[in-house]
Amino acid sequence: MVSMTYRDALRRAIDEAMAEDDDIVVIGEEVGRYGGAYGVTKDLIKTYGPERMIDTPISEPGIVGVAVGAAMTGLRPIAELMYIDFLGMSMDQLANQAAKIRYMFGGQxxxxxxLRTQGGTGRSAGAQHSQSLEGWIMHTPGLRLAMPATVADAYHLLRHSLTLPDPVVFIEHKALYAQKEEVDLDAPALPWGKAAIRRRGDDLVIVTYSRQLRFAMEAAGQLAERGVEATVIDLRTLNPLDFDTIRMEVERIGKAMVVCEGVLTAGVAAELASRITEECFDFLEQPVARVAGEDVPIAVSPALEAASVPGVDLIRDVGERLVRW
Amino acid sequence: MSLKHTADSGATTPMGGSGQAPKDHNSALPDLYRTMRRIRSFEERVGELFVRGESAGSMLHLSIGEEAAAAGICAVMKLQDTFTTHHRGHGIFLARGAEPRRMMAEIAGKMDGYCHGKGGSMHIADMQLGHLGANAIVGGGIPAVVGAGLSAKRKKRDSVSVAFFGDGAMQQGILYESMNMAALWDLPVVFVCINNQYGMGTRIDQATRATNLHERALAFGLNGHSVDGLDVEEVRNRARSIVDEARGGRPGFLAVSCYRFYGHARMDKSPYRSEEEEIEGRKKDPVKFARDRLISEKLAGENALGTLDGEIGKEMDDAIDFAVSAQAPSLGSMFRDVYAEGEPEPEPLKIRLDRVLARN
Structure with missing residues (x-):
């Protein structure tokens, strides 16, 4: 076991993958000399040089588009989008090109x-640097989507993403980079596409992913003090989505809530809640509660920012009300 | 003659098929003419396929009037080169060696098409021929050639990647990001703007003040030029130096000026331009120009050309027959190729619904 941060685990995954596979190149703004806006690629340029750690101009559509062309012609690029909010710039290359090329071209x-990027709140970064846009990705067939919540998953999911035949959007959470955990990265990981049950209880199922897992775990701890035992499911990947694990737990327990940082309406929480309702209807004792971001842009004010996304207190309170209905 | 030879270069293959084919090996014009004639005839048959109700939809964009750009530039590309095209890319793909039958079948949305009916006219592609894909987003296919150039440079492949697009894409930001990166990194990449004067119904001078298009490329440090698209030999000659220099690491840009003879797509009768303008524009006919020159320079006789044209017509008729009789893709194929083979596939809605509703 070693103590490691989420940031270091990501960096180690990139470093090891690049050492093993010459075709991996990193393409993005400030990824080389600067070492990444959040320091994830720090010093990798010393090992791999500017030919493989490719600093680009500020051209987000171009970064993704260049990665698409490189991937079609024998390289395995890691494109970095400094903030997921810049998807507004890059979405054509991601959703209309990367996601559809295999299909449009008949599988050729x-x-x-x-595509490595990071999202979420926590730094008073404002409306254009704090969003949780995973719903956009999940809504686009052809894209795999990984959202690690733990240090070990930051490593394992990124290593696995770099072996897949299809485009993967890999969304880190900006508030997790400094998170430190004791990990043994050589221990076997859960398979790609399999959700992790981070805590087991018989009273309530909390389905979540990314940073909200931390809040959910803390809330579950507080619920336990009040006699409510929650199962907490960390989805790890949203595409593929391990609905079997959700179904098994919801059918066993009968009460479920979904916790996401992205905004409520037509988001990931909406999709998960509707699937649970549709597929586990006979087993549900309560409506599936969506605990998600408010339908507002993210404000800079730390108070407004924190209040606009789910937190420990809200998750705990909703959990308690669901159980004591 | 083999189609691959058409893709390789006009220099090595004599005009094929007819016993009366011209024999002057010093001129590339016969081959260039043949390529252009095949494009013209193919596009005419695409129009026919639509009129017969056998095409998949009406979003078919013909490159009639633009043949010299496709033929002239493709003639100087090599087999290992790659390219992307815009939505008006039939002619380019043909000039790179595509089989008309499989193209027409794709345009008809059939299983035997290049993309098994999933791509159609605007998303046709073939990795064997280096076609990284046609694109229905204006400018959407441009940055991919920068990525391909990056691969070629890193893997020392000696291949050039060419982005073909229309004048409409000259007003899209992605072009400038792509040109900038290609120049910054000295990539073997060429940007080709086929300026047919119209982005849908908007004439180039209604879309920009800066109509000397290659000047924009110069501003980014590219080897930028413009050429008239009437004379295919002139296009070819200009393209040769640009593509050769790109192969050596100096990316280039070429704007080819021509006139879109017909509407934007099959339903467009061009109400936004006058009949006089169209009559004048269609005088700029690269196929006729090359044909007249073949005769005036005694590179081919009227009879030989008539025979050739007839043979090409038959080839394209056959492509229509093939497309019409080809099978539609099976409905089950809908769920294939969203992800790679062996990867988890989307669950068909009906299976989901059966499962959900069976519970109650």
């Missing part, structure tokens, strides 16, 4: 690239 070729 895939786009084995990883």
């Amino acid at each position: 070729i895939g786009v084995p690239m990883v």
Whole structure:
């Protein structure tokens, strides 16, 4: 076991993958000399040089588009989008090109690239640097979507993403980079596409992913003090989605809530809640509660920012009300 | 003659098929003419396929009037080169060696098409021929050639990647990001703007003040030029130096000026331009120009050309027959190729619903 941060685990995954596979290149703004806006690629340029740690101009559509072309012609690029909010710039290359190329071209070729980016609140970064846009990705067939919540998953999911034949959007959470955990990265990981049950209880199912897992775990701890035992499911990947694990737990327990940082309406929480309702209807004792971001842009004010996304207190309170209905 | 030879270069293959084919091996014009004639005839048959109700939809964009750009530039590309095209890319793909039958079948949305009916006219592609894909987003396919150039440079492949697009894409930001990166990184990449004067119904001078298009490329440090698209030999000659220099690491840009003879797509009768303008524009006919020159320079006789044209017509008729009789893709194929083979596939809605509703 070693103590490691989420940031270091990501960096180690990139470093090891690049050492093993010459075709992996990193393409993005400030990824080389600067070392990444959040320091994830720090010093990798010393090992791999500017030919593989490719600093780009500020051209987000171009970064993704170049990665698409490189992936089609034999490289395995890691494109980095400094903030997921910049998807507004890059969405054509991601959703209309990367996601659809295999299908449009009748299966002739895939786009084995990883788009690394980070999202979420926590730094008073404002409305254009704090969003949780995973719903956009999940809504686009052809894109795999990984959202690690733990240090070990930051490593394992990124390593696995770099072996896949299709484009993977890999969304980190900006508030997790400094999170430190004791990990043994050589221990076997859960398979790609399999959700993790982080805590087991018989009273309530909490389905979540990314940073909200931390809040959910803390809330579950507080609920336990009040006699409510929650099962907490960390989805790890949203595409593929391990609905079997959700179904098994919801059918066993009968009460479920979904916790996401992205905004409520037509988001990931909406999809998960509706699937649970549709597929586990006979087993549900309560409506499935969506605990998600408010339908507002993220404000800079730390108070407004924190209040606009789910937190420990809200998750705990909703959990308690669901159980004591 | 083999189609691959058409893709390779006009220099090595004599005009094929007819016993009366011209024999002057010093001129590339016969081959260039043949390529252009095949494009013209193919596009005419695409129009026919639509009129017969056998095409998949009406979003078919013909490159009639633009043949010299496709033929001239493709003639100087090599087999290992890659390219992307815009939505008006039939001619380019043909000039790179595509089989008309499989193209027409794709345009008809059939299983035997290049993309098994999933791509159609605007998303046709073939990795064997280096076609990284046609694109229905204006400018959408441009940055991919920068990525391909990056791969070629890193893997020392000696291949050039060419982005073909229309004048409409000259007003899209992605072009400038792509040109900038290609120049910054000295990539073997060429940007080709086929300026047919119209982005849908908007004439180039209604879309920009800066109509000397290659000047924009110069501003980014590219090897930028413009050429008239009437004379295919002139296009080819200009393209040769640009593509050769790109192969050496100096990316280039070429704007080819021509006139879109017909509407934007099959339903467009061009109400936004006058009949006089169209009559004048269609005088700029690269196929006729090359044909007249073949005769005036005694590179081919009227009879030989008539025979050739007839043979090409038959080839394209056959492509229509093939497309019409080809099978539609099976409905089950809908769920294939969203992800790679062996990867988890989307669950069909009906299976989901059966499962959900069976519970109650």
